[in-house]
């Protein structure tokens with residue numbers, strides 16, 4: 818980034834937040850009244866420095882986030898969003914689809930668990946049938962319906978890669 822050469826007036830077209838100190842030659846914050854390295858007075862007063870900073874900042878909307886105590890504009894926030902589904906597909910890793918079916922499977926497992934309690938009569942059989950049906954419904958929905966929809970069988974690749 819270009820370094821502002823003349824700190825005494827505000828060159829708002831210069832995007833730099835740093836300036837070379839006229840005395841020590843080191844880089845320092847452009848809108849602080851004293852050089853941070855040698856204490857040389859760059860601006861007549863801190864009020865003038867702050868006013869200069871405001872004029873500089875308001876000249877360009879991209880400078881809204883700038884601080885006059887920094888030597889550089891804040892970096893653009895990085896977009897670190899990762900599409901894990903696409904990434905897994907690329908790497909040949911099988912991901913199970915986002916699904917509500919595991920909850921149904923758990924409800925089925927609950928009834929199957931209740932069926933394991935030695936209740937008298939046919940209560941256990943009824944519970945086992947209810948649990949088994951719910952459980953199977955969840956497993957079929959998750960593995961055979963949603964998973965196949967998300968990972969349709971592709972044309973078999975020449976290397977015979979297995980995706981499942």
Ligand SMILES: [Zn+2]
Nearest residue numbers: 838841852855
């Ligand atoms: Zn200096």
